[in-house]
Amino acid sequence: MAQTQAKARHVELGLSDDDVLDMYRAMLLARAVDERMWLMQRAGKIAFIISGQGHEGAQVATAWPMRRNHDWMAPYYRSIASTIAFGMSAEDIITAHLAKGDDVSSGGRQMPGHYGGAPYNIVSLSSPVGTQVLHAVGIAMGAWVRGDDVVAMTSYGEGTANQGEVHEAMNFAGVHKLPVIFVCENNGYAISVPLEKQVGGQSVAARAQGYGFPGVTVDGADPLACYTAAREAHERAVRGEGPTLIEARVVRLTSHSSDDDQRRYRDPAEVEALKQQDPLVGFAQQLRELGILNDEVEERLRAEAKAEVNEASRRAEARPEPDVATAERHVYAEPEAQG
Amino acid sequence: MAEMNILEAIRAGMDEEMERDERVMILGEDVGKKGGVFGATDGLFAKYGEKRVLDTPLTEGMIAGAAAGAAIYGLRPIAEMQFADFVYPAFNQIVSEISRMRYRSNGTFGLPMVIRMPYGGGVHGALYHSQSNEAYFTATVGLKVVAPGTPADAKGLLKASVRDPDPVMFFEHKKTYRLFKADVPDGDHVVPIGSADVVRAGKDLSIFCYGYMRTCALEAAETLAREDGVEAEVVDLRTLRPLDLATVLASVEKTGKALVVHEANRFGGFGAEVAATIAEEGFEHLDGPVTRLAGPEVPGVPYHHDLEEWFMLSPAKIVDAVRTLAAY
Numbered sequence: 001m002a003q004t005q006a007k008a009r010h011v012e013l014g015l016s017d018d019d020v021l022d023m024y025r026a027m028l029l030a031r032a033v034d035e036r037m038w039l040m041q042r043a044g045k046i047a048f049i050i051s052g053q054g055h056e057g058a059q060v061a062t063a064w065p066m067r068r069n070h071d072w073m074a075p076y077y078r079s080i081a082s083t084i085a086f087g088m089s090a091e092d093i094i095t096a097h098l099a100k101g102d103d104v105s106s107g108g109r110q111m112p113g114h115y116g117g118a119p120y121n122i123v124s125l126s127s128p129v130g131t132q133v134l135h136a137v138g139i140a141m142g143a144w145v146r147g148d149d150v151v152a153m154t155s156y157g158e159g160t161a162n163q164g165e166v167h168e169a170m171n172f173a174g175v176h177k178l179p180v181i182f183v184c185e186n187n188g189y190a191i192s193v194p195l196e197k198q199v200g201g202q203s204v205a206a207r208a209q210g211y212g213f214p215g216v217t218v219d220g221a222d223p224l225a226c227y228t229a230a231r232e233a234h235e236r237a238v239r240g241e242g243p244t245l246i247e248a249r250v251v252r253l254t255s256h257s258s259d260d261d262q263r264r265y266r267d268p269a270e271v272e273a274l275k276q277q278d279p280l281v282g283f284a285q286q287l288r289e290l291g292i293l294n295d296e297v298e299e300r301l302r303a304e305a306k307a308e309v310n311e312a313s314r315r316a317e318a319r320p321e322p323d324v325a326t327a328e329r330h331v332y333a334e335p336e337a338q339g
Numbered sequence: 340m341a342e343m344n345i346l347e348a349i350r351a352g353m354d355e356e357m358e359r360d361e362r363v364m365i366l367g368e369d370v371g372k373k374g375g376v377f378g379a380t381d382g383l384f385a386k387y388g389e390k391r392v393l394d395t396p397l398t399e400g401m402i403a404g405a406a407a408g409a410a411i412y413g414l415r416p417i418a419e420m421q422f423a424d425f426v427y428p429a430f431n432q433i434v435s436e437i438s439r440m441r442y443r444s445n446g447t448f449g450l451p452m453v454i455r456m457p458y459g460g461g462v463h464g465a466l467y468h469s470q471s472n473e474a475y476f477t478a479t480v481g482l483k484v485v486a487p488g489t490p491a492d493a494k495g496l497l498k499a500s501v502r503d504p505d506p507v508m509f510f511e512h513k514k515t516y517r518l519f520k521a522d523v524p525d526g527d528h529v530v531p532i533g534s535a536d537v538v539r540a541g542k543d544l545s546i547f548c549y550g551y552m553r554t555c556a557l558e559a560a561e562t563l564a565r566e567d568g569v570e571a572e573v574v575d576l577r578t579l580r581p582l583d584l585a586t587v588l589a590s591v592e593k594t595g596k597a598l599v600v601h602e603a604n605r606f607g608g609f610g611a612e613v614a615a616t617i618a619e620e621g622f623e624h625l626d627g628p629v630t631r632l633a634g635p636e637v638p639g640v641p642y643h644h645d646l647e648e649w650f651m652l653s654p655a656k657i658v659d660a661v662r663t664l665a666a667y
Contacts, residue, residue, distance in 0.1 A: 072412070107445030118447035123411055126443065128435045134401060135436070138408015145364055145390045145414065152408075165431065168401035175396065330446030331481055333504035 009224055010290075013231065017292045023064060023223060024287060025301055027056040027280055030081035032305040033090045036313060037097055037112070041258045045317075046097045050113040051254040052078040055185050057279025058218070058248035059155070060085045061226035062183045065234040066153055074123040074136035074154040077113040078185065082155055087120040091312035101322035108322035130156060130163035133182065137169040140180035140243075151237040155183040158247075159190025161204045167211075170245065174211035177242030181233045182208075184245065185220065187252035192265040208245035220250030221277045224286070251277045341523050346516040348490035348523050349379050349455075352497035353417060355527070357387055360415060363501055366393040367402055367419030367455075376421055377457060377516055403429035403454060407437050410452040415501055423458035423510065424470045437506045438481030452507075453500045459512040459551055459602055461651050466639030471550075471603035476508045477580045477612065483532055484579040486510040488553030491523045492577055495530025503532060512550035519554070535583035537590065541572035544596035544627070544665055547587060547613055549576045552600045552652065559657035569665050579609055584616065591621040597629045598664055602652055605633035627667030632660040 010020050034053050040046045052059065059081035066073065068087045075082050080093060092104050096115065099108035105116045105124065116124030123139070125132045136154035143150035160166060161184050173180050184204045188195045195202060208215025214236075218225045226248055233244035251274040255262040262271065275281070287293035343351065357363045365380055371394035374381030384392040395402050399420060406416040420426045426433070433454065441449045460469035477484050483505055487493040493511070500507035538553065539560050548556045553575045560571040574590050576583065591597050597617050599610035610631040617629050632652065634640075640650045 074408075103445075104447075106443055109445060110443050114443070116444050116448070118444065123408075124440060124444040124448050126435055126439065128431055131404065131432060131436050134404025134432065135408040135411060137401070138405035138410075139412045140408075141366075141393075141405050142409040142412030142414045145393075145409070146362075150412075164428070165400045165404060168396070168398040169404070171396055172398065172401050172405060330441050330444075332441065332483075333449055334446070 013224065013228060015227070020287060021292055023060050024283055024293070025305070026060045026085050027081060027223070027283065028301055028305040029090060029308060030056045030060070030084050031280055032309045033084070033093055033312070034080055036094065036309045038258070040097070040313070046112055048112055048258050049097065050077045050257040052080040054187065054251040054253035054274065054278060055220065056081040057223040057283055058183070058185055058220035058226045058250050061223040062155070062181070062230040062246060062248065063153070064227055065231040066151065069121060071150055072121045072123065072136065072139045072152040074132040074139070074152065075115050075125060076129070076132060076156045076160070077125070078157070079115055079155055083115050083117070083120070083122055086122060088115070088117055088122065089312065090308050091316050092117065094312050094316040095319055098316050098319070099322070100316065100319040102319055129160040130166045132156070133166045133169040136180050137173050137178060140173065140178035141176070144176060144178050149238060151179045151181065151234055153181040153183060155185060157190065158184055158186035158188070158195060158204050159193070159198055161207070162198060170208065170211045170243070173243040174213050177240060179237035179240070180243045181230065181237060182243060182245040184247045185250050186247050187250045189252055189256070191256045191260060192262075203247070205245055205247035213243045213245065215245040215247065217247045217249060220248035221279045221282045223279060223283050250279070253278065340525060342520045343490050343523055344517050344520050345487070345490050345493045345511065346377060346379055348494035349497055349511060350381060350383070351523070352494040353380065354383060354386070356498055356501040357383065357391065362413060363415045363417065364391040364393065364409070365417045365419065366395050366406060368395055368397055368421045370394060370419050375419065377513065379419070379455070399425055399429040400432055403432035403437065406452050406454070407432060407440070407450055410450040411448055415451050417453045417455060417501060420454060420456040422468050423456035423472050424467045426456060426472070430475070433476070433482070434479055438479045441505065442481060449504050450506045451504050453509050454506070455509045455511060457513040458510050459514055460640035460647065461514040461551070463642065463644070463647065464640065465642035469640035471601065471634065473508075473510055473579060474603060474607060474609050477609050481506070482580065483507045484510065485532060485577065486512070486549040486579055487577055488512070488515065488550050488575050490521045491528065492530050492536070492575070494523050495528045496532065496577065498527070498529045499532050502529070507532065510550065515551050515554065530577070533578045533581045533583055535577055535586040536575045537572060537586065538575050539571070539573040541570035541594065543569045543571060543594060544598060544661060545572045545574055545590040545594045546598045546600060546657065546661070547574050547576055548600045549579065550602070552602060555652060555654045556600055556657055558654040559661065562654060562658050563661055567662065567665070569661065571661055582613065582616070584620070587613065587617065588621050591617055592624045595624055595626040596664055596667065597621070597625070598632060598660055599630070600632045600652065600657060602634045604636050605631050606636060608633055627664055630660065630664050632657060
């Protein structure tokens with residue numbers, strides 16, 4: 001019975017078996033990249049990493065309706081799976097973490113986790129949280145001014161949801177019904193501070209009402225629920241009906257970053273219990289119940305993800321280091337010839 | 340040649356750029372139907388419509404940040420801060436994002452955008468409608484900073500700023516908006532960013548200035564010529580970043596004495612950079628101390644007429660400073 005309902009669900013959403021398997025594949029790849037980066041950090045190859053483990057289901061699913069090389073994304077520092085779902089490769093991400101000279105995000109100029117990529121319509125992000133939300137709104141404003149059918153999506157955590165710029169962004173997007181999707185990945189902690197000490201009212205989604213557009217809360221461990229919300233948000237944006245705020249309740253399976261140790265402020269039992277909400281586990285279970293996934297397929301997908309990460313790491317490590325002679329370039333626009 | 344004041348010149352510059360390039364848009368508080376609190380965008384809403392002359396909520400961070408997003412998308416936004424004094428909520432966007440976007444993306448994202456800001460005192464605006472806060476922005480690598488002092492320069496630099504591939508902070512001294520009218524060349528009059536203008540030749544000393552101080556310095560120079568027989572060279576810097584060092588040093592080489600004048604307070608002000616550079620690179624030509632004449636070390640322009648007059652620089656104060664320097 002559960003099987004029939006689950007099946008009806010993804011088919012009703014217009015997703016084929018291959019589509020949901022592709023989503024799962026993207027989640028697996030993001031997790032494999034993430035885990036590899038922790039290893040590389042511990043091996044001393046990467047100074048610092050900031051993880052997205054536990055966010056992959058929400059990230060892949062909310063990025064899924066976005067049209068690659070057409071729509072725009074302004075991600076945040078946990079957006080490994082989002083950027084993969086929007087076109088970045090495992091090699092792009094590992095190269096950025098190794099700060100190689102031809103890294104697409106910044107050419108080795110930014111810390112790990114500061115994604116960006118002009119070829120993918122992914123806006124370069126910085127460290128002060130929430131600034132990217134206004135960039136997404138500005139892109140949506142640009143599309144609205146020009147009459148273009150373009151949607152901008154931005155993502156951030158619930159800690160960032162409290163920044164003034166985020167509220168300025170949502171308010172302005174609400175006023176003009178701009179084609180933008182706000183994805184708040186609420187993992188319950190802003191580094192060490194729990195939700196109840198950060199968010200008055202406890203709901204980020206509820207804030208959308210005050211800005212004149214829908215805010216929905218979805219279970220981040222349920223990618224199809226996230227996809228449903230994101231697809232509706234995308235359709236609303238395309239129809240000119242304005243923004244949507246999606247609050248995905250996710251889990252942070254790791255410490256905030258490689259410089260943090262969450263055992264200092266979280267009960268070990270609480271951390272252990274998070275594994276029950278791992279989106280990869282839950283989604284795999286759903287796909288197994290549908291008969292789309294079995295041991296053999298699972299093994300193959302995991303082996304493929306591992307092989308891809310191995311190959312990506314090998315290639316990324318072989319890339320050139322940045323040339324110090326270029327460190328003063330690109331402060332201002334350069335004449336075409338030097339370009 | 341058309342005669343216009345600085346406000347009309349800025350408006351004409353924006354109008355021409357919007358007509359020339361449909362990617363150019365304006366956003367800010369009250370820029371629409373009202374045409375801006377000073378009238379800089381008067382008539383543009385009617386001509387170009389709501390989307391290209393866009394009234395925003397009272398959210399300066401949003402104005403700067405959304406302009407940045409629009410520039411990423413390929414538009415050429417002109418963002419208006421109602422007063423330079425109100426730019427601070429946008430400081431994060433300007434300093435963390437707008438100035439650094441090109442560098443941090445290794446040249447892949449540039450931000451062709453202009454932030455216009457009325458600045459300066461002398462209009463009874465007190466602490467929060469009179470600030471000259473250009474030094475925050477001249478100290479920020481990745482920004483260009485211009486501060487015109489005549490209608491022709493205002494129009495020409497505005498047009499150059501809109502066409503520039505990098506973010507430009509455009510400082511408009513509000514006391515000069517309707518101070519005088521002057522000829523503005525017809526046609527597509529563009530003044531390149533990064534070029535100073537020797538507006539009065541002189542042999543005895545150089546006065547470096549910008550914005551409203553250009554008017555004051557010229558008046559002071561005429562007084563000095565008449566009363567003291569001192570011929571001051573007046574150099575309007577026009578662009579603060581990048582600084583036209585060649586013109587500055589050529590003038591110092593000629594006169595041997597340098598006075599840097601600005602309304603902002605002295606400590607850490609833009610004049611410190613000009614003075615230090617002259618001292619470093621023009622040392623062998625100097626026969627007097629590089630001198631700064633700047634606003635007083637108080638947190639803002641006080642309101643009462645007598646207090647404001649005490650604060651403001653004037654031709655008379657410039658004359659005094661020149662006489663002290665010329666005595667060397």
